[in-house]
Amino acid sequence: MSGNSSYNPTGAVEKWFDERLPIIRFSKEHLMDFPTPKNINYWWTFGAVLAFILVVQIITGIVLAMHYVPNSELAFDSVEAIRRDVNYGRIIQATHAVGASMFFAAVYIHIFRGLYYGSYKAPREILWILGVLIFVLMMATAFMGYVLPWGQMSFWAATVITNIFAAIPIIGDPILALLRGGFAVDNATLNRFFSLHYLLPFILAAVVGLHIWALHVPGNNNPVGVEVKSSHDTLPFHPYFTMKDLFVIVVFLIPFSWFVFFAPDILGHPDNYIPADPLLTPPHIVPEWYFLPFYAILRAIDFDMLFISSKLGGVIFFGGSIIVLFFVPWLDGSKVRSGNFRPLFRPFYWLFVLNFLMLTYLGAQVAEGIYVLLSKVGTAYYFAYFLIILPIVSRIETPAPLPASISESVLGKAEASGEKG
Amino acid sequence: MASEAATETTRRDFLYVATGAVGAVGVGAAVWPLIDQMNPDASVRALASIEFDLAPVGVGESFTITWRGQPIFVRHRTEAEIAEARAVPMEDLKDPETDLERVVEGKEQWLIMIGICTHLGCVPLGQKPSDAKGEYNGWFCPCHGSHYDIAGRIRKGPAPKNLVLPPITFLSDTIVKVG
Numbered sequence: 001m002s003g004n005s006s007y008n009p010t011g012a013v014e015k016w017f018d019e020r021l022p023i024i025r026f027s028k029e030h031l032m033d034f035p036t037p038k039n040i041n042y043w044w045t046f047g048a049v050l051a052f053i054l055v056v057q058i059i060t061g062i063v064l065a066m067h068y069v070p071n072s073e074l075a076f077d078s079v080e081a082i083r084r085d086v087n088y089g090r091i092i093q094a095t096h097a098v099g100a101s102m103f104f105a106a107v108y109i110h111i112f113r114g115l116y117y118g119s120y121k122a123p124r125e126i127l128w129i130l131g132v133l134i135f136v137l138m139m140a141t142a143f144m145g146y147v148l149p150w151g152q153m154s155f156w157a158a159t160v161i162t163n164i165f166a167a168i169p170i171i172g173d174p175i176l177a178l179l180r181g182g183f184a185v186d187n188a189t190l191n192r193f194f195s196l197h198y199l200l201p202f203i204l205a206a207v208v209g210l211h212i213w214a215l216h217v218p219g220n221n222n223p224v225g226v227e228v229k230s231s232h233d234t235l236p237f238h239p240y241f242t243m244k245d246l247f248v249i250v251v252f253l254i255p256f257s258w259f260v261f262f263a264p265d266i267l268g269h270p271d272n273y274i275p276a277d278p279l280l281t282p283p284h285i286v287p288e289w290y291f292l293p294f295y296a297i298l299r300a301i302d303f304d305m306l307f308i309s310s311k312l313g314g315v316i317f318f319g320g321s322i323i324v325l326f327f328v329p330w331l332d333g334s335k336v337r338s339g340n341f342r343p344l345f346r347p348f349y350w351l352f353v354l355n356f357l358m359l360t361y362l363g364a365q366v367a368e369g370i371y372v373l374l375s376k377v378g379t380a381y382y383f384a385y386f387l388i389i390l391p392i393v394s395r396i397e398t399p400a401p402l403p404a405s406i407s408e409s410v411l412g413k414a415e416a417s418g419e420k421g
Numbered sequence: 422m423a424s425e426a427a428t429e430t431t432r433r434d435f436l437y438v439a440t441g442a443v444g445a446v447g448v449g450a451a452v453w454p455l456i457d458q459m460n461p462d463a464s465v466r467a468l469a470s471i472e473f474d475l476a477p478v479g480v481g482e483s484f485t486i487t488w489r490g491q492p493i494f495v496r497h498r499t500e501a502e503i504a505e506a507r508a509v510p511m512e513d514l515k516d517p518e519t520d521l522e523r524v525v526e527g528k529e530q531w532l533i534m535i536g537i538c539t540h541l542g543c544v545p546l547g548q549k550p551s552d553a554k555g556e557y558n559g560w561f562c563p564c565h566g567s568h569y570d571i572a573g574r575i576r577k578g579p580a581p582k583n584l585v586l587p588p589i590t591f592l593s594d595t596i597v598k599v600g
Contacts, residue, residue, distance in 0.1 A: 156543060160564060163542035178456070182465045184490035192459060279485060279492045281544040285564045299565050302579040304515075309581035311540055367566035367578070 006033055030216055035234035036241050037222035039410050043113040044220065048245035049106045049252050053099055054208065058201050060096040061145075068148065070194035072187040075150035076275045094264035100142050101267045102256050104290035107135060115328070116349055118337030119221040125329040127214040132325045134207050139322075141200040142288070144193040151272030152282050158185045158193070160285060164298075167315040184278060224409045225337025226402055233406035284366060292363030293356055297321050297382065299367050300375035317379060324386045331386055334394035336402065344397035352385045465489075470600025472592065475531060483548045485536060488599050492536035492544050493587060494560070498571065503529055505558070506572040513576070516583045520572045523583070525591060533597065534573045535587050538562040540580035545569060560584070 007028045009015040018025055067086050069078040082089040111131070114120055120128035147158045162185065166176040181188030219228055228234055235241070259266065267289060271282045287295050301314035308316070324331075339346055359378040365371040403409035468489050475495070478484060483496045498506075506520040524532055538545050540562065546552040547560035547569075555561030555568035557576045562569075567578030574583040590598045 156564075160541040160543065163540075166542075177461055178459045180461075181459055182461045182490060183468075186465075186490055188462065188465070278490060279487065279544060281546075281563060283546070283563045285543065299579065302565075304581075310579045311581040314579060367564075372566075 030212075032236065032238040034216065034237040035219065035228065035231065036237045037220050037228055037233055037406050038235045038240075039224065039233075039406050040220060040222050040241075042244075042248065043109065043117075044222075045245050045248035046106050046110040046113065047215075049249055050103065050110060051208065052249050052252075053103045053106060054201070054205060057096060057099050057103065058205070060092050060099065061198070061201065063092055064096055065198060068194075070148070070191050072150060072190050072276070075148060075190060079149040090264075091260060094260045098256065098259040098264060098267065100145060101259070101288070101290065102252070103138065104142070106252070107138060108290075111135065112353060115352075116339040117221055117223060118225055118332065118334070118339065120329045121332065121334075121337050122329070123218045124214070124221060127211060127218075128329055129326055130207055130211040130214055132322070134204060134211060135325075136322060137200055137204045137207060139291070141197060141204060142290070144197040144200070146288060147190065147193045148197060149272060150190060150276045152274040152276055152280075153269045153272040153285070155185060155276035155278065156281055156285050157287060158189060162189070164315050164318065167309075167312045169312070186278075221337060222406060223338060223340065224403055224406060225341070226404075226406055226409070229405045230407075286364050289360065289364070292361075293359035293382075294318055294321055294363075296359040296363035296375045297379045299363075300372070300379040302367075302372065317383075321379075321382060324383065328386060328390070332390040332394050334397070334399065336399040341400040341402055342393075342397060343400060344393050348385060348389045348393060351381070355381045355385075470598055472596055472598045475595040475597060480530070485548050486599075488535075488587065493599060494532075494534045494536035494548060494573070494584070496532045496548075496571075498530050498532055502558075502571045506570060506574075509570065509572075509574075515575050516581065518572075518574060518583055523572050523574070523586060525589070528591060531597075532571075532573060533587065533589050533599070534584040536560075536584070538564065538567055538580055539575065539582040539585065540565055540567050540578070545584075 007018075007025045009018045009024075014024070064082060067078065067082045067089065069075055079093065082093050084090070086092075114128065114131070143157065143161060147154045162176060162179045165179060166172045168175065177183075179189070179192075180186070181192060219234075222228075269286060274282075286292075298314045298318040301317050302310050303313075304310050305313050334342060334345070336342055339349055355378050358374065359382065362371055362375045362378060404413075471486070471488050473486055473495075475497070478495065478497045480497050481499045481502075483494065486493045486495065503520065509520075511517045511519070521529070523534075524530075536544050536548070541564060543562050543564035545560035545562040545567070547554045553561045553563070555577075557568050557570035559571045559573060559576075560569040561567070562578065562580065565579050567580035568576050569580075569584055570576050572583075573586075575581070587599050592598050
């Protein structure tokens with residue numbers, strides 16, 4: 001949103017600089033004066049939390065790369081050396097490893113906020129698509145980072161996940177060889193994963209830049225989902241929301257620090273403290289918690305569908321569970337954004353949240369008996385929510401009446417109109 | 422004059438397209454090494470075939486060797502196990518193959534397979550006497566619950582295919598070459 005600049009360069013030097021590179025003007029417009037809906041609630045602070053964690057991950061990651069050795073013979077010991085020998089290495093390594101979990105915790109909150117308040121709807125479709133792209137990049141980065149310590153779970157995660165590509169007909173096997181650089185996951189795989197794990201966060205940061213750019217064109221959505229109509233509806237980003245975001249970041253750092261200092265390994269798996277052994281699969285392979293729902297979907301397809309084998313089917317559903325997110329802006333046809341005004345949508349939404357939590361639980365269980373059945377039910381609901389429920393509900397439901405403006409929703413009708421008059 | 426030139430194919434158009442084509446080929450030639458470097462390198466490809474002796478393996482015993490970084494399952498099957506594998510009707514199989522198709526004729530007691538689950542590449546359990554062998558008394562993949570029978574055929578679970586057979590040659594009665 002341009003045209004809200006209150007930047008008036010004072011003095012000849014500032015003026016001279018502003019005419020050549022208006023970076024101060026840009027920062028003032030977008031980081032300080034940016035008009036932000038005054039009714040956004042705490043669910044809106046997780047964007048800032050995510051930006052903060054990305055910076056933490058990049059800084060700790062660069063430091064770790066100074067001590068880590070990407071070699072299948074040395075990687076495991078080098079991570080142990082970081083934790084035992086490097087000054088403060090124990091804390092830096094724990095921050096990076098726990099940071100990945102915190103990143104996903106925050107991103108899931110951020111995504112579910114978007115799904116509830118309809119933040120993906122016009123004119124924010126590109127903003128949403130960039131967000132899904134960030135999520136995909138995060139998953140790729142986290143996966144490759146998890147491989148680097150070269151423990152048993154690292155090795156077998158790399159084996160299982162690269163094998164997903166082998167399910168693609170015809171080009172699957174050449175892609176698999178290209179990914180692994182050998183007949184099996186080995187040193188070549190570890191080396192390229194390290195290289196890409198270092199690269200992707202910077203691509204991620206660039207896409208985050210686009211995400212924020214796309215956010216600053218229409219401005220923030222808000223809990224009532226009514227567009228900003230006048231300056232009465234907004235407050236400048238600084239200091240009102242910088243302080244609010246900072247407060248949440250501080251609160252968020254409490255559990256983050258608890259994990260780092262008191263339970264750095266509680267989110268991981270004991271098996272990853274056994275060095276990688278290509279001839280011995282751990283009895284129960286479990287991905288990190290943040291991949292569990294998608295892992296449950298992958299495992300749920302254990303039956304052939306027509307000419308599609310169960311293996312390819314699992315991979316299609318696994319990939320489809322992410323790809324479907326790109327289409328949400330067009331699957332949900334409701335003109336009303338916020339779930340607060342959609343009585344029929346709400347129960348399905350909360351069921352979707354519960355179903356997602358159930359899939360998380362199921363992804364960690366053994367692939368037997370009732371767990372397989374529940375995974376199938378959960379997978380069915382996951383897809384039904386996007387492909388059947390959202391399109392139908394948005395067409396048959398009668399939404400509750402919307403407030404005329406953000407001010408009205410905050411102050412009530414009389415005061416809001418009084419303010420205008 | 423200008424519109425006439427636009428409809429007519431000129432030497433300039435040809436040069437324009439030709440330059441673009443050469444440029445595209447050049448970019449392709451420059452990019453290909455950057456992609457192909459990720460493929461298995463010469464040291465990996467040069468891994469020769471391996472030979473090993475079956476003589477020390479008693480009836481009912483299994484052992485695992487490594488070939489191209491992958492585990493090879495070798496099992497000296499008992500008469501009962503062979504009979505069990507042969508008795509399975511074809512319609513019970515997801516990836517139908519007779520037991521005879523999976524072993525060398527005259528050496529039916531030796532089952533030699535790549536010990537990698539055809540689902541997502543875990544190493545199934547069943548080589549050690551203490552391992553879980555699944556519901557079909559063969560191998561069991563703990564990752565996603567695929568059950569293989571005593572001929573290494575997929576019977577239950579998400580794996581689409583039977584355990585893959587490596588290229589093997591019996592050099593003598595007990596010496597086997599893989600690869």
